Amino acid sequence: MAERKRLGEILVGLGAIDERQLERALARQRESGLRLGRVLVEEKMITEGTLVKALSRQLRLQSVKLDSTYIRDDALRILPADVAVRHAVIPVDVMGTSSERYLFVAIEDPTEKEVLDEVQAARKPDLASLPDRPTQP
Secondary structure, eight states: OOOOOOHHHHHHHHTSSOHHHHHHHHHHHHHHOOOHHHHHHHTTSSOHHHHHHHHHHHHTOOOOOGGGOOOOHHHHHHSOHHHHHHHTOEEEEEEEOSSSEEEEEEOSOTTOHHHHHHHHHHSOSOGGGSOSSOOOO
């Protein structure tokens, strides 16, 4: 498996920042302890949208625009509300077969393993009994 590219390298490759901006942001990152993406957004070197695009590319994950995404009711029923609120996670969709179902969530930082582990553990077990598609009235 190919090694994952660094975020700064991706942003330079996209033309979003240049090498000098990257070096400046990396220095601030070392001083502040913040993540590189957060530093770049706070310093107004990139937008949140550019950060999401670069992170999606880096992590090989699809991004989602919640304001234009249909959120399925059955996805909302799978994750307890207190877990979703505590971690700012939004259940979006459920896919798969009756024996193997997947809950898709929108999450600010998909690299936070602790959050993903808690979401996985908190899912309600009745996934197989949920309908494949919502019924329309």
